[in-house]
Amino acid sequence: MGLRERKKTETRAALAAAALRLALAKGVDEVRVDEIAEAANVSPRTYNNYFPSREHAIVAGITASRALQVADELRARPAGEPLVDSIIAAFAEQYREPPSEAQALITSTPSLREAYLDSVASMEPPIAEVIADRLGTSELGASVLAAAVSAAARIAVQRWVDVRPSGLVVVGTASVEDHLREAIGHLAPALR
Numbered sequence: 001m002g003l004r005e006r007k008k009t010e011t012r013a014a015l016a017a018a019a020l021r022l023a024l025a026k027g028v029d030e031v032r033v034d035e036i037a038e039a040a041n042v043s044p045r046t047y048n049n050y051f052p053s054r055e056h057a058i059v060a061g062i063t064a065s066r067a068l069q070v071a072d073e074l075r076a077r078p079a080g081e082p083l084v085d086s087i088i089a090a091f092a093e094q095y096r097e098p099p100s101e102a103q104a105l106i107t108s109t110p111s112l113r114e115a116y117l118d119s120v121a122s123m124e125p126p127i128a129e130v131i132a133d134r135l136g137t138s139e140l141g142a143s144v145l146a147a148a149v150s151a152a153a154r155i156a157v158q159r160w161v162d163v164r165p166s167g168l169v170v171v172g173t174a175s176v177e178d179h180l181r182e183a184i185g186h187l188a189p190a191l192r
Helices: 003-026 033-039 044-050 054-076 083-093 101-108 110-135 139-160 176-185
Strands: 161-163 169-171
Touching: 003 033, 003 044, 003 054, 003 101, 033 044, 033 054, 054 083, 054 101, 054 110, 083 110, 083 139, 083 176, 101 110, 110 139, 139 176
Parallel strands: none
Antiparallel strands: 161 169
């Protein structure tokens, strides 16, 4: 990654971290874009180059780190393990701990839930990189598989967790790993 790309990545991460920090401290509705920009030491105009809304910036503070954690977990899995099993285990690991304050904020705020679904695509590039390494497939093929894995994981988590209009989160009787195994299992032939 060149210097320019690295600076863009750092700026995006700083904006996301500032947005999440402010939302947790003040509440989502009390956070303004100019406050986020100031906290990240950039102009509001620069902010607008990175995020279409404050909700997207707040959610990026969670999804960016989750994408890296999934990719790191995938890389740490045994090389001889079937890729589909590695992917299921890597995603399941992200949901073993109790929900964080940030996750509770997302589940209890309708506009953040919507932005979260929009931001799931940010998880795909690091996963695609691991898929390409493990399968030796093209960048395009790995990107398509990562998008499919991301969609399957999103659907599995939606089936596992029921978010009520009140913001109450109800976890089903089946484990998240069971839901992930079922959803991602449909992709097993393509992940061989």
